[in-house]
Amino acid sequence: MATPVLVVDDSTISRKMVIKALPAGWDVEISQASNGMEALAAYRAGKAEVMLLDLTMPVMDGYQVLETLKREGLNCFVIVISADIQPKARERVLSLGAVAFVQKPVKTEELTRILQEYGLL
Template identity: 60%
Template sequence: MSLPIVIADDSLLARKVLTKALPQDWDVDIAYASNGVEALELYRAGKASVMFLDLTMPDMTGFQVLEALQHEDLNTFVIVVSADVQPMAQARVRTLGAIAFVAKPVTPEAVLPILKEYGLYV
């Protein structure tokens, strides 16, 4: 059974780059969100066992998505993928429940160790 994942980023190019950075043999069903509202809708629909989340998006930021997930008893693995590499941003996403922070542009070398550490990819 495929693992449902969400890639949430307002940039089509960033979504494509992230998709290519995932392991080719990883059995996943990918859903895409172009903003935080869509990401939450997909999460609520059960399509986000793992969520790759950008911080800067229209309608609802990644920080706001994390806060909403926290209020709804977060039960998804959230990996923040952002160009905002400031230590304060990284610390804040960890506090809000993200399991990891990956700087853009994302690479397979950055994603794979995180997936393995949490048993999401063997």
């Protein structure tokens, strides 16, 4: 059965790059969102067992998505993909429940390693 994967970024180009970086042969059903509100709606619709989440977006940013998921006890495997590589950003997203923090541009090898580490691949 395909794993529901949600790619969240306000940039269409960035979403396409993340999708292209997904491991070949991984059985996924991909959905996309351009902001945090759309991401939470897609999650609640069952479209996000795995969420690949940008931090800087309009309407609702990635931090707010993580805060909402944590506050509501929602269960989702979140990998943050961001150009913001400051140590404080990494610490904050991990404290909010993300399992990993990956720098843009994302590399297939790094996603593969994380997914294998958690038994999702």
